[in-house]
Amino acid sequence: YHSTDYHAPEHTVLNFIVDDVDDAVDKLGMRGVRMEHYDLPDIKTDAKGILRNDNGGMGPKAIAWFKDPAGHILSVLQEK
Numbered sequence: 001y002h003s004t005d006y007h008a009p010e011h012t013v014l015n016f017i018v019d020d021v022d023d024a025v026d027k028l029g030m031r032g033v034r035m036e037h038y039d040l041p042d043i044k045t046d047a048k049g050i051l052r053n054d055n056g057g058m059g060p061k062a063i064a065w066f067k068d069p070a071g072h073i074l075s076v077l078q079e080k
Contacts, residue, residue: 008071021035021050021062021078028066028076066070 025035025048035049045051050064053077062078 009073012065012073012075014072015063015075015077018076018078020049021064021076025050025064025074033066036067038065
């Protein structure tokens with residue numbers, strides 16, 4: 001339903017697990033999806049909008065965030 005005062009959450013609402021984040025980001029980009037870019041103390045994405053983790057197996061290997069038309073934050077996430 002339509003709401004005049006709806007505000008999308010400021011956190012990730014859905015993760016899509018993928019085998020290759022770079023490939024997923026490239027394919028989404030070809031369809032007009034723009035990745036979010038972050039430059040925060042704990043979250044720094046690269047030029048493609050991908051956060052890459054080299055943390056000894058803790059957390060995902062790589063993740064990239066984007067928004068749907070309603071402003072919900074979604075991600076593509078590579079576990080290994």
